[in-house]
Amino acid sequence: MPRVQLSEVTKYFGEKLVLDQVDLSVDLHEVVCLIGASGSGKSTLLRCINRLVKADYGDIYLDDVPVTDQRFGKVGLHKRIGIVFQSYNLFPHLTVLDNLTLAPRKVHGKSRKDAEASALEQLDRFGMNSFAKAYPEQLSGGQQQRVAFVRALMNRPDVLLLDEVTAALDPELVGEVLGIIKELKAQGMTMVIVTHEMGFARDVADRVCFLEGGRILEEGDPNRMFNDPQHERTQAFLDRIIEAGRL
Amino acid sequence: MTDSQSPNTGSLGGAERRPPPPPPGRSYNWREALAPSLISLISILVVFGALAWVITSAEQWPRIKLQFFNVDAMIAAFPRVLQGFWINMRIWLIVLACILVLGIALAVIRSLRAPWFAPFRLMVILYIDLFRGLPVLLLVLLFGFGIPALNLPGLPSSSLFWGAVAMVLSYSAYVCEIYRSGIDAVHEGQWAAAKSLGLTEWQTMIYAILPQAVRNVLPAMMNIVVALQKDVALLSIIGVRDAVREAQIYTASTFNYSSLIVAAGLFLLATIPMARLADYVTRRDRARRLQVGG
Numbered sequence: 001m002p003r004v005q006l007s008e009v010t011k012y013f014g015e016k017l018v019l020d021q022v023d024l025s026v027d028l029h030e031v032v033c034l035i036g037a038s039g040s041g042k043s044t045l046l047r048c049i050n051r052l053v054k055a056d057y058g059d060i061y062l063d064d065v066p067v068t069d070q071r072f073g074k075v076g077l078h079k080r081i082g083i084v085f086q087s088y089n090l091f092p093h094l095t096v097l098d099n100l101t102l103a104p105r106k107v108h109g110k111s112r113k114d115a116e117a118s119a120l121e122q123l124d125r126f127g128m129n130s131f132a133k134a135y136p137e138q139l140s141g142g143q144q145q146r147v148a149f150v151r152a153l154m155n156r157p158d159v160l161l162l163d164e165v166t167a168a169l170d171p172e173l174v175g176e177v178l179g180i181i182k183e184l185k186a187q188g189m190t191m192v193i194v195t196h197e198m199g200f201a202r203d204v205a206d207r208v209c210f211l212e213g214g215r216i217l218e219e220g221d222p223n224r225m226f227n228d229p230q231h232e233r234t235q236a237f238l239d240r241i242i243e244a245g246r247l
Numbered sequence: 248m249t250d251s252q253s254p255n256t257g258s259l260g261g262a263e264r265r266p267p268p269p270p271p272g273r274s275y276n277w278r279e280a281l282a283p284s285l286i287s288l289i290s291i292l293v294v295f296g297a298l299a300w301v302i303t304s305a306e307q308w309p310r311i312k313l314q315f316f317n318v319d320a321m322i323a324a325f326p327r328v329l330q331g332f333w334i335n336m337r338i339w340l341i342v343l344a345c346i347l348v349l350g351i352a353l354a355v356i357r358s359l360r361a362p363w364f365a366p367f368r369l370m371v372i373l374y375i376d377l378f379r380g381l382p383v384l385l386l387v388l389l390f391g392f393g394i395p396a397l398n399l400p401g402l403p404s405s406s407l408f409w410g411a412v413a414m415v416l417s418y419s420a421y422v423c424e425i426y427r428s429g430i431d432a433v434h435e436g437q438w439a440a441a442k443s444l445g446l447t448e449w450q451t452m453i454y455a456i457l458p459q460a461v462r463n464v465l466p467a468m469m470n471i472v473v474a475l476q477k478d479v480a481l482l483s484i485i486g487v488r489d490a491v492r493e494a495q496i497y498t499a500s501t502f503n504y505s506s507l508i509v510a511a512g513l514f515l516l517a518t519i520p521m522a523r524l525a526d527y528v529t530r531r532d533r534a535r536r537l538q539v540g541g
Contacts, residue, residue, distance in 0.1 A: 078445035
């Protein structure tokens with residue numbers, strides 16, 4: 001049984017077709033990387049999974065239950081699917097601790113004491129205890145992004161969506177964020193990752209999907225995808241990436 | 248590439264490589280420090296002294312002085328005008344508090360996107376079109392004289408109350424638009440992040456968006472605060488015995504305008520510090536933004 005399944009998902013932005021009948025299924029503990037040029041629809045596809053973007057046509061299932069199902073309510077789906085964004089999107093007016101406890105307190109009705117205890121425990125797990133009282137702007141980009149990971153993990157989600165989480169970081173800070181992703185994979189987290197870090201995708205992905213023009217043109221095992229791409233568009237994309245020195 | 252012939256040893260250059268000394272800072276030689284201040288002080292005295300001499304030696308000056316700057320008249324009018332000014336300040340604070348609350352409520356209603364909210368959004372838009380499109384003076388007259396004349400049972404019939412309501416309604420329309428620009432300026436990613444954490448639109452607004460929006464609009468809001476401080480004097484037209492009214496009463500009985508100058512002085516005494524505070528808030532906000540942006 002796939003954990004996440006998309007069937008013929010189609011999305012228009014106005015007249016523009018962004019996703020064209022996309023099928024994708026992600027198994028339990030599987031890490032799927034979505035690659036492709038800017039505007040190929042990979043971020044939109046990711047956001048359709050947790051309904052930040054509402055698909056125009058098609059169905060999305062979490063554990064065989066449609067994500068639109070009443071039994072998720074509004075909160076249920078977001079409790080089970082976490083997302084981390086390219087630009088961190090931490091709340092700048094709240095301390096790290098308040099960023100982490102906002103949803104547990106306001107959405108899941110935990111007491112401040114319980115929420116803070118579990119937030120500190122999570123921070124401790126990633127060695128960030130000393131940041132608890134800091135404001136996001138006092139942290140480096142890499143540190144902010146790690147806090148964003150902890151915030152997404154506060155609900156103990158079943159699936160984690162990562163939307164170009166290293167794209168806004170200085171090169172020397174990318175490593176600490178990639179480290180977290182590897183650790184999560186080791187713990188068996190099911191993840192869908194949109195990334196431009198091809199080396200990392202090859203390293204961490206169980207499966208790589210190449211998107212172009214709102215479709216998955218090719219998908220497969222990372223070694224085969226990177227070493228022996230079948231589709232000519234995939235080859236052309238990877239050639240451009242290699243030329244740019246990113247692989 | 249080899250570095251054997253490179254003379255550059257980088258920052259590990261050893262004992263003989265020293266950074267240059269810090270550039271000379273501010274000089275504490277009092278002569279150098281004082282000379283510019285002295286020169287500007289003297290030049291200020293010369294220029295303003297010359298101006299004062301030209302004005303006071305004019306043929307009409309004694310008449311002007313008698314009419315506007317009569318010290319005896321000022322002293323005589325001062326207690327009443329000050330009493331009136333105290334009323335101004337109290338009205339200002341109460342009206343201001345109401346405006347800030349009503350304005351934020353209207354802005355929130357207008358910014359929520361849920362479909363069932365549409366009628367309320369429309370009401371706010373109509374409200375803003377109406378009250379921003381009408382002169383405050385007209386509203387003050389309409390409310391301050393018109394509504395008490397109706398003698399509505401159960402409602403206060405004081406002109407002061409209804410005049411103040413008119414000011415609140417008018418200013419709230421502006422303040423709502425300021426808040427709304429602050430809400431719109433909060434990055435879309437904040438909405439996405441809050442939504443992905445499971446917050447409802449209302450919770451997102453209250454806990455994530457509004458605190459940032461208020462911080463965004465603080466400088467603009469300070470301007471409104473200063474403008475309101477003096478616009479409260481509009482209520483004198485409906486007979487509220489504020490500083491302007493008291494000064495007018497004095498003028499009417501003595502045909503001397505010095506009392507208005509007293510009122511003017513009191514207003515400046517209150518608005519100029521507020522304006523400086525507004526400048527300070529703006530500067531601090533700018534510094535914060537630059538710090539974040541860099």
